[in-house]
Amino acid sequence: MTIAIHGTLLSPWVRRLLAFCEEKGVEYDIVNVVPLGEPDPEFLKISPLGKVPVLEVDGRYLPDSLAACSYLESKIDSPVLFPSDGWERGWMLWLCDYLGTGLFSKVEAPLFIQRFINPAFLNMETDDAVVAEALAQMPAHFDYLESQLSEGKEFLVGDALSLADLTAGSIFVNFCHAGEIVNADRWPALAAFVQRVHARPSFVRILEREKEAVGAVSPMFA
Numbered sequence: 001m002t003i004a005i006h007g008t009l010l011s012p013w014v015r016r017l018l019a020f021c022e023e024k025g026v027e028y029d030i031v032n033v034v035p036l037g038e039p040d041p042e043f044l045k046i047s048p049l050g051k052v053p054v055l056e057v058d059g060r061y062l063p064d065s066l067a068a069c070s071y072l073e074s075k076i077d078s079p080v081l082f083p084s085d086g087w088e089r090g091w092m093l094w095l096c097d098y099l100g101t102g103l104f105s106k107v108e109a110p111l112f113i114q115r116f117i118n119p120a121f122l123n124m125e126t127d128d129a130v131v132a133e134a135l136a137q138m139p140a141h142f143d144y145l146e147s148q149l150s151e152g153k154e155f156l157v158g159d160a161l162s163l164a165d166l167t168a169g170s171i172f173v174n175f176c177h178a179g180e181i182v183n184a185d186r187w188p189a190l191a192a193f194v195q196r197v198h199a200r201p202s203f204v205r206i207l208e209r210e211k212e213a214v215g216a217v218s219p220m221f222a
């Protein structure tokens with residue numbers, strides 16, 4: 001199986017697919033695609049929505065990270081990253097959706113775009129009103145995630161690593177690029193969880209690569 005991942009290291013969706021491959025021990029190449037501005041018509045042929053990542057496997061293309069992880073899960077048994085228990089798998093899919101449409105869209109994407117992408121890559125100023133709105137929404141999302149990690153739970157779903165943990169860990173990298181950290185006094189379980197995921201060998205490898213690419217402009221690597 002020859003695998004390539006098309007996308008940019010800074011995308012949380014690309015990063016969760018990279019983390020998934022790292023955890024599964026899958027080798028892959030990265031084809032750099034930065035989805036800013038008008039998409040290249042050639043790229044639209046493999047990703048009709050113009051989004052990254054795209055998983056390329058032996059000349060076939062899957063243009064979505066959840067679809068890509070689901071495919072890889074079906075091909076590579078170990079470690080199991082989609083729980084086999086039906087309820088837990090359903091709960092993992094819910095959490096992945098929640099993390100994307102809730103935490104990422106409402107809090108972390110606005111912070112990341114305003115504080116990181118705008119000044120570093122687009123020569124645009126940070127819109128303080130957008131940042132304030134994102135920060136106002138943040139506590140409710142962190143409260144929810146803290147509740148999911150109550151009673152000393154190590155992982156978001158069941159008692160093993162799953163795609164939900166990799167998704168959350170990936171989104172929190174963008175949060176760090178935006179100059180934020182989880183306040184451990186208020187959300188101790190969440191803060192410890194984020195540290196644990198970022199300390200996994202999969203994330204360490206990914207973050208080393210990311211540091212080489214954006215170390216100079218990210219407070220995460222200061």
Ligand SMILES: N[C@@H](CCC(=O)N[C@@H](CS)C(=O)NCC(=O)O)C(=O)O
Binds near residue numbers: 011051063
């Ligand atoms: N559900 C998709 C979301 C991918 C996504 O939104 N990617 C962003 C980068 S973080 C993108 O490519 N945006 C470009 C655009 O929307 O034109 C997945 O998980 O792969």
